[in-house]
Amino acid sequence: MSPLLLLVLGLLLPLLLLVLRGRTRREDEPPLIKGWIPFIGKALEFGKDAHKFLKEHKRKFGDVFTVQIAGKYMTFIMDPLLYPNIIKQGRQLDFDEFSNRVASFAFGYPPVTSKFPGLKEQITRGFILLQGDNLTPLTESMMGNLMLVFRQDYLDQESSWKTAYMHKFCNSIMFEATFLTMYGKPPSASRHSGMSVLETDFIKFDKMFPLLVAQIPIWLLGRTRAIRERLINYFLPHQMSCWSHSSEFIRTRFEMFEQYDTLRDFDKAAHHFAILWASLGNTVPAIFWVTYYLVSHPEALQFVRQELEDVLRLSGVEFSRDKDVTLTPAHLEKLLYMESAIEESLRLCSASMNIRVAQEDFSLRLDAERSAAVRKGDIIALYPQAIHLDPEIYEDPQTFRFDRYMQNGQKKTNFYKRGQKLKHYLMPFGSGASKCPGRFFAINEIKQFLSVILLYLDLELEEGQSKATLDLSRAGLGVMLPAEDVRFRYRLRPV
Ligand code: HEM
Known part of the structure; x- marks a missing residue:
């Protein structure tokens, strides 16, 4: 040398x-x-x-x-x-x-930089369309779509027991209902064709999501690039412009991206695909867990169902299984025990790092x-999961208590650490500047899903299964999926 x-x-x-x-x-x-x-x-x-x-x-x-x-x-x-x-x-x-x-790497659009003047600000401003007064049309649209998919796919007049996988069941309903609510309907049909292919691709992409967030190059992840491309191509502007009844949120984003010549059609489509993931990636597992916990705690399920029936009766809504039920935002607001059960599930299954x-x-x-x-x-x-599972804040933290967030018939908000009241005791939606803009809509749609299945169906877990556990590969990123899906049976409730 x-x-x-x-x-x-x-x-x-x-x-x-x-x-x-x-x-x-x-x-x-x-x-x-x-x-x-x-x-x-x-x-x-x-x-x-x-x-x-x-x-x-x-x-x-x-x-x-x-x-x-x-x-x-x-x-x-x-x-x-x-x-x-x-x-x-x-x-x-x-x-x-x-x-x-992280988002541009995972979803395949160019980073939102000064190359696109004002885009970042417009995107952030647009989040308001998921909240406040805009929540009402969004929630109403979700109600209609949820009933449409649920009735056509799961409600027939037979009252015999049927068996299904719970996560698959929640996903198949919420995937399509969310898609219709956000992006709208195809011309002259109430449902899009090819939804099950899209859903299968979405599940495959979602499995790889933690690796993409860890910035593992997509070419190392087998067919993920091709799958992501297929998903993105679904949202190309010429295709989206044929859909009707889309949400104000998506319509505004569509018009906003059209102002930027520097964005290719594929890039615009990738932004729309990112919103599909944001609106389903945490919501579906959250729906799975609250359904699972309620079905495995029949006394809690009965209590929550009773609260729902009382709210409907007191508002003069007569429920009949032959008719579609409509729950308005005002009804949903009154479902305090249901909200507590949802929050308790989020406490147990969410781990989003801020x-x-x-x-x-x-x-x-x-x-x-x-x-x-x-x-x-x-x-x-x-790392809020450390709070969620802290025995000093939550007694017996691994146990599901559906009414943990209730006190004397009111929402409970006083939780303590070293004798001091905590400002942040439950943080599934992040914090401060990066707090989830879809959080109010998420809680509403979870309540709507639960209401529909509790009103129309009897539900039971299949025997001989071990308890559902968390798949930790998503820890730090949001709501965790179950490590294994759970078998359950359902039947139309007798009138
Ligand atoms: C249980 C359901 C949900 C949970 C637990 C959840 C959680 C979160 C969290 C933790 C973040 C912040 C990520 C961070 O700090 O890095 C976030 C961001 C976001 N969420 Fe949600 N989310 C849910 C449902 C939804 C829904 C239904 C929508 C839309 C319809 C939505 C839209 C968004 C968007 C657009 C962002 C990015 C905000 C930004 O870039 O500033 N989320 N979500």
């Missing part, structure tokens, strides 16, 4: 080792946990069971610590009493850049006395 090459290697090697070893903790920084594998750090342990990992590290290192995960330094804030301060610190902590990068990226080196204020130094590019992470 030439002396020059030796010299270069001699100079580079310590640098390479330094890069691989990563950083060392500075004064005022939280404890630093790197693991022994350079760059990868603790990614494998964290990915296997994030909740267990964080619980153990909290015991060893306290409420605030930094972990090296796949080349990133993530500072976890584990004390929920510190959450309000973190959520408030908007200026130095950014959400957009990170989520924009992520912010430090825009500069600065001192992160934790509370009146404490702060922690963070560096530009570091990720600050809240």
Whole structure:
């Protein structure tokens, strides 16, 4: 080997080792946990069971610590009493850049940058169309579509028991009802043809979603690119423009994308596909879990069904299984025990990590006395599942109690940690600037789905199955799927 090459290697090697070893903790920084594998750090342990990992590290290192995960330094804030301060610190902590990068990678559209002036702002402004007064037409449209799909596919006049898989059942109804509500109907038909192919592709894409979020190149993921392309192609503008009765939300986005010549039709379609995922990816598993918990707790199911029947009776709605039931937003608002059962299910099955990226080196204020130094590019992470399963906040946290969020017939909002009332005790929808804009619609549609199945059907679990467990591959990303689907039987309720 030439002396020059030796010299270069001699100079580079310590640098390479330094890069691989990563950083060392500075004064005022939280404890630093790197693991022994350079760059990868603790990614494998964290990915296997994030909740267990964080619980153990909290015991060893306290409420605030930094972990090296796949080349990133993530500072976890584990004390929920510190959450309000973190959520408030908007200026130095950014959400957009990170989520924009991840979403464009996963859904296949170009990052929303200054190349598309004003697009980011318009997209954000458009989220209002999922809320407030706009929630009423959206909810009414969902009611009609839910009944349409449910009646045609699942309600016949026979009252014998039928067997089905529960997640598949929830998905097949919600997939099409959501599609119709958001994107509308085809010309001269009430349902789109080819929905089951689209649904199958969607499920395949959804399985790969955690890997795409982890930025694994799509060409390494088998047929995922082709599947994603097929899904995106469904939303090409010339096709969408033939659909009627689409939501105001999607119509506005459609017109907004048309203003940008720099967006190809495929890119616009990819944005629409991203919304399909956003509106189903968490909602369907959430619907599965609340249905599963209610069916496996018959006394809770009966209570929630009774509340529903009382609300309808008191509003003068006469239910008959031969007629389509209509639940207005005003009815849905009164279903407090049902809402509690939904929230309790979300407590048990959701694990969405709230992520912010430090825009500069600065001192992160934790509370009146404490702060922690963070560096530009570091990720600050809240992991609300730690609150959801904290026995100090929720007694017997692994148990489903349908009325956990009720107190004296009213919604219960007082939960405590170290004797102090918590502002954030249930966070399935994220927090602050990145909070889910579809959260009110999501709760409404879950209530509508439950109302329909509780009014029309008797439901029972098939015997001889073990309890449903969570598929942890989605931990950190939202509502987790069941590791295995669950068999149940249903029949039309006698009148
Ligand atoms: C149980 C159901 C749902 C859950 C648990 C849920 C949860 C979440 C969470 C945690 C985020 C924030 C992600 C982050 O912080 O990185 C989010 C974002 C989002 N959600 Fe939901 N969501 C649900 C249903 C829906 C529905 C039904 C819609 C639309 C119809 C929707 C539309 C969106 C959109 C558009 C965003 C991105 C917002 C942005 O870019 O700022 N979600 N959701």
